[in-house]
Amino acid sequence: MVDELVRAARALVGGEERRDFAFVVRGGVITDAGDFNLVRERAGDLPARAFPADRLIVPGFINGHSHAYQILLRGWADDLTFAAWRSDALYAVVPKLTPDDIYWIFVAAFSEMLAAGITTVTEFFYLNGAGNAHAHAALRAAEDTGIRIVFARTWMDADYAPPQFRESIDLARERTLELRERFSWANVCVAPHSLHAASHEMIRAAAAFAREHDCMMHVHVAEAPYEGEETLAEHGATPIALLDRLDALDERTIAIHAIYITDEEKRLLAERGARVIHNPMTNQYLGDGICDVVGLQALGVTMGLGTDADVKPSLIDEMRAASLLQKVRRIDGSALGARAAFDLGTAQGARALGIAAGDLTPGNAADYLVLDAAAIDPWSPDVQSLVYRGEDRWVQAAFVGGARVYTGERSSLARQAANTLKEIANRVIP
Ligand SMILES: [Zn+2]
CATH class of the missing domain: 2.30.40.10 (Urease, subunit C, domain 1)
Known part of the structure; x- marks a missing residue:
C-alpha cells in the first residue's frame, strides 16, 4: 500500500x-x-x-445491490415474465454451479464492474444451503480482482425458496459468523432474502444479528405488487409496516427496490432511518415498475443505486436511468437532475450502505x-x-x-475468467 x-x-x-x-x-x-x-x-x-x-x-462508483452470477442468464433468459425467468432460467442454472464455477463467474463479473468504474460492489449472495463453500469462492474473487465488497449474506428458510438455498436460523447465523471472522477485510452483513423467502422468525433473528454484530441488514422488499397483496391478506400489513412490526426496520435496514409502497410506508422508512437501494435498469428489464425516488428523497431517505440482475453492470447507466425514469414518472424534466443522480451513485450510495467511501x-x-x-x-x-x-x-x-x-485493459485473470465462462455456460445452460 x-x-x-x-x-x-x-x-x-x-x-x-x-x-x-x-x-x-x-x-x-x-x-x-x-x-x-x-x-x-x-x-x-x-x-x-x-x-x-x-x-x-x-x-469510484458505488454498486448497492448485485447478483453477479446472473451474468450467466444474459441473452438466453431475456424477455420472460418474472415468474418464467425465475423458474426456467435462474432455478435451472444455480443448482449446477460448483464453488469453482462461482469463483470464475464472479471474477468475470467483478472485472466488468471495475472496467465500468464500480469500485464497491454489494453482493446479495444467496447461493448457500450446503455451507459456505460458494460464499468463500465469491469472496476470493473479490479479493483477487481488488474490488471493494459488501457481502450481504442471504438467509432463506421459507417454502418459496428453492430447497438447496434453505437453512435453519441457527445454521445461517453460524455460517454468517464464520464469514465475518474469516473475511474480516470484507464488509459481511446479513440479508434475510425477502418477506416471502424468509420466515418472520428468521427476519427477526437477522435484525437481531445486525444489532448484535453492528452490521447492516439488506432485504428485498416491494419489487412487485403481489408481495404487498399477500402480506396485507395474510398479516394485515403492507411490507414496510410488516418489517416494522418484526423489529426489522431501523437505521440498519437497507430496503432493496421499495417500489410498491404507500405514502404511509415512505414516511415510516424516513422516520426509522432506513435506507433504500434503487435498481432502475433491472426494474425496467424485468418490467417491475418505478420507485418513487423523488418522493423518498424529499422525505430525507438515504438512497443508493444497484445493478441487480447485472445484464450490463454499469453505474453510469443506473445514474442515467434513475434520472430519466423520474422525469417520466413525474412528467417533469426537472424531477431528478444529473447532480442528484451522480450523488446516488457515489456519496449518498456509500452512506446508504454504511461505508466511508x-x-x-x-x-x-x-x-x-x-x-x-x-x-x-x-x-x-x-x-x-x-x-x-x-x-x-x-x-x-x-x-x-x-x-x-x-x-484500462482486461487483466490476465479477467481473460482467463472469460474463457472459463464459455465452458461453464456450455455445461449449465439448459
Ligand atoms: Zn436482488
Whole structure:
C-alpha cells in the first residue's frame, strides 16, 4: 500500500467541479484534501501522482445491490415474465454451479464492474444451503480482482425458496459468523432474502444479528405488487409496516427496490432511518415498475443505486436511468437532475450502505477513477456529461484503497475468467 499525494488538474468533489485539486492517501484512506497548493504544504515529502486536464478524477462508483452470477442468464433468459425467468432460467442454472464455477463467474463479473468504474460492489449472495463453500469462492474473487465488497449474506428458510438455498436460523447465523471472522477485510452483513423467502422468525433473528454484530441488514422488499397483496391478506400489513412490526426496520435496514409502497410506508422508512437501494435498469428489464425516488428523497431517505440482475453492470447507466425514469414518472424534466443522480451513485450510495467511501474527501476510502475527459464538450458541465452522455469506456483506470486495480485493459485473470465462462455456460445452460 503506497502513501501518496494525488494531484488532479480536474476533479468532481461533492458533485462540484474542482481545478488543481489534490488529496493525500495514507493507509488506503484519504486523510487530507483541497487546493493543491495548500495540501502540498501539509503533505510533507510524500511522493506525488499527477493527472493532467484531459483526465477527470471522480470517486469510484458505488454498486448497492448485485447478483453477479446472473451474468450467466444474459441473452438466453431475456424477455420472460418474472415468474418464467425465475423458474426456467435462474432455478435451472444455480443448482449446477460448483464453488469453482462461482469463483470464475464472479471474477468475470467483478472485472466488468471495475472496467465500468464500480469500485464497491454489494453482493446479495444467496447461493448457500450446503455451507459456505460458494460464499468463500465469491469472496476470493473479490479479493483477487481488488474490488471493494459488501457481502450481504442471504438467509432463506421459507417454502418459496428453492430447497438447496434453505437453512435453519441457527445454521445461517453460524455460517454468517464464520464469514465475518474469516473475511474480516470484507464488509459481511446479513440479508434475510425477502418477506416471502424468509420466515418472520428468521427476519427477526437477522435484525437481531445486525444489532448484535453492528452490521447492516439488506432485504428485498416491494419489487412487485403481489408481495404487498399477500402480506396485507395474510398479516394485515403492507411490507414496510410488516418489517416494522418484526423489529426489522431501523437505521440498519437497507430496503432493496421499495417500489410498491404507500405514502404511509415512505414516511415510516424516513422516520426509522432506513435506507433504500434503487435498481432502475433491472426494474425496467424485468418490467417491475418505478420507485418513487423523488418522493423518498424529499422525505430525507438515504438512497443508493444497484445493478441487480447485472445484464450490463454499469453505474453510469443506473445514474442515467434513475434520472430519466423520474422525469417520466413525474412528467417533469426537472424531477431528478444529473447532480442528484451522480450523488446516488457515489456519496449518498456509500452512506446508504454504511461505508466511508464515495467522495474525494478526508475519512473516505481512496477509491477513485481516472476518466477520459476528451469526449466532454468544453461548454458542458462535467457531471451533466457523465450522467447523460457518459460511457463505461471513459474509465481509464480504477483505484481501490489507493491501489490501481484496473489499468484500462482486461487483466490476465479477467481473460482467463472469460474463457472459463464459455465452458461453464456450455455445461449449465439448459
Ligand atoms: Zn436482488
